[in-house]
Amino acid sequence: MDAVLKHWRRIAVTLLPLVFALLHAAGAVRIDVLQRLEDIIYDARLRATMPGTLDERIIIVDIDEASLAELGRWPWSRNKLAALTNELFDRQQIALLGFDVVFAEPDDSSGLKQLSRLSQNEFRDFAAFGEKLDALRGSLDYDVMFATALRGHPVVLGYYATSDREGRTSGTLPAPVMVQNALLGRAPVFTSFNGYGANIEPLARAAPVAGFFNTIAEVDGVVRTIPLIAEVNGEFHESLSLAMFRMLAGSPAVAAEFSRERYLSRNAHGLENILLSQGGRVHAIPVDRRGAILIPYRGPGGVKGGSFRYVSAADVLARRIPEGSLKGKTVLLGTTAPGLLDLRTTPVGQAYPGVEANANVLSGLLDNRVFVTPDYALGYEVAILMLAGLLLAVALPLVSAPRAVMLSVAVVLAVIALNFWLYGAHRLVLPLASALVMVVTAFALNMSYGYFVESRSKRELAHLFGTYVPPELVDEMVKDPDSYSMMARNKDMTVMFCDMRGFTKLSEHLEPTQLQELLNSVFSRLTQVIRANRGTIDKYMGDCVMAFWGAPVETSEHPYLAVKTAMEIAQSVRALNQEHLAKGLPEIGIGVGVNTGTMCVGDMGSDIRRAYTVIGDAVNLGSRLEGLSKVYAVDAVVSEATRMRVPQVAWAELDKVRVKGKDQAVSIYCPIALAHELSAEQAKEIKTWTSFLKAYRAQDWEQSDNLMLNLLRMNAKKYLYQLYSERVASMRLLPFDPKWDGATNFETK
Secondary structure, X not given: OHHHHHOHHHXXXXXXXXXXXXXXXXXXXOOHHHHHHHHHHHHHHHHHHOOOOOOOOEEEEEOOHHHHHHHOOOOOOHHHHHHHHHHHHHHOOOOEXXXXXXXXXXXXXXXXXXXXXXXXXXXXXXXXXXXXHHHHHHHHOHHHHHHHHHOOOOEEEEEEEXXXXXXXXXXXXXXXXXXXXXHOOOOOOOEEEOEEEOEOHHHHHHOOOEEEOOOEEOOOOOEEEEEOEEEEOOEEEEEHHHHHHHHHOOOOEEEEEEOOOOOOOOOOOOEEEEEEEEOOEEEXXXXXXXXXXXXXXXXXXXXXXOOOEEEEHHHHHOOOOOOOOOOOOEEEEEOOOHHHOOEEEEOOEEEEEHHHXXXXXXXXXXXXXXXXXXXXXXXXXXXXXXXXXXXXXXXXHHOOHHHHHHHHHHHHHHHHHHHXXXXXXXXXXXXOHHHHHHHHHHHHHHHHHHHHHHHHHHHHHHHHHOOOOOHHHHHHHXXXXXXXXXOOEEEEEEEEEEEEEOHHHHXXXXXXXXXXXXXXXXXXXXXXXXXXXXXXXXXXXXXXXXXXXOOOOOOOOHHHHHHHHHHHHHHHHHHHHHHHHHXXXXXXXXXXXXXXXXXXEXXXXXXXXXXXXXXOHHHHHHHHHHHHHHHOOOOEEEXXXXXXXXXXXXXXXXXXXXXXXXXXXXXXXEEEEEHHHOOHHHHHHHHHHHHHHHHHHOOOHHHHHHHHHHXXXXXXXXXXXXXXXXXXHHHOOOOOOOOOXXXXXXXXX
């Protein structure tokens, strides 16, 4: 929770895309690019999942260019359509004929109207003319001839519905398929039309079943949906495809089914299904809130599309189609001729025949392959946006850039997978674009904020501390830059001074470039060891390097890390000397002083030059201890304050000393080895040495001499033993001093 509160600004920025996405989903703020992207995603998904197979059940009799060239321009005289209808039912024995054209005006192409006018005017005195006309009337009334061909056959006529200011109407509408009482008092928003162009009354009487063949073009002009039920002049009528499906199913009754969710009032839309019921059996067709479905395109359109078999109308009339080859088929009469303007822009083609759009819907209804955007799509979209948006807003500021990329990609894949699973398994078309754009935008804003806002302070922090602390510590610090500053403060820390022995003498015998190379080599080796142990380099002072632990990065192990560094420096210098000997270079010595205590750390110096450093008595003592390493001829001298906090190391006490500027004596120690690496010989030597110091401070010179002899047998070349041998010999000449505390006083730094 603390981490979340700490990044609240970044979280708020990451939440901005979620807010806009929710406003878009609710319709409060319409973002056109999201809707366009949603359409692109739908079209791509549709094309990727289309069956791409031929539906053998449905045949399209095509008024194509070849038919127009052979039979004349459209509209054809109704006697040709009557002959075509008879050919389809009598010779081909089709199961159902649907017309994707409308016959909105009487057919006067036979001249019957003109002959009747002549009979009543210019030739009214010629009885023979009237008699002959009456005899020919049956063969010249093409509308009656066409109506006769339609009557008694399973035929569904087509018509178009319109929405304009005048609300013009023509022709005769079929009976509505659903009345207001079937809505149970609810008020769904069906697609509504205030006008229509229907078939003339004789044809409508002969074939009373008809359906509108309107499709719905989206804002981008692409036809993706078709209403199954629409409100035409206040009555509920069915589409051509639904009317044909119902006729194939035995003309079941039509009703509307609404959502059963309790939160919906009686006046809420909540339209879910169109119900077809017959003989106690009910078939539900899922629809959206407007009573429409998404057209389940099978594949590319047209003769070469491979979704439906096309037969030229001219070939049917000329009987170039073998008898009975269309037996039992459902036939749709329509046109693909460009001049007849029945081509649509669809997700699967730019010039898609309108008749095939209705054929796809009929095919989908027959296969129960109906895709729909349900009424709870808004709730789904809001839920996905909230889950993904809140997850990203909280998680992205807390993780590294690579993990932020992986998390964002995982969220995108999860959202896509869920959406495609619902589409493929349950035929639900649910919003996806807003979630994808929200995730991508949230990631981009989060990364941008991190780089331009938070990274600025991190870069400043890296600039301030980069020359002092190891890069890995800088990386750790930049995760929480607010916790680090150059402000001075008192802290419990450990300081280390490391001095190169014999540097002055070396400088007298080496060329400047050789000296520079040697110094750089040594300091590089020391710096690597310090950084490997998370130390902060304070400064290089001639042949000395100063470092400390415990700031700027907090660590409770700073005494151990400093001691470990001192031991590894000694090992590193010994290895370096071996390299120098091989190159003919002089050997170097090293002296290290380590102390732990309260120090003041911060940015200190003048207006001209400042540095991040430590000061205080504990620091001064550390410097004095480094100088004592030369006195005792050891690699490192460590204070008792440090030794007490490093039980991992085996120690040998060197002395009690009282350095310049200090009245209180302090014990100083030398690290021998890591406790678990201490050999039996080393342990025995430390034990003997400890006994010697006890006898020495008790002024028991006889015991001291005996123990020293044992120590010299163990390590005769050790300068420390020689030093104390001389001290014992010198102090043996002095009288016993009961006030002596065993400390050695040093008056120089």
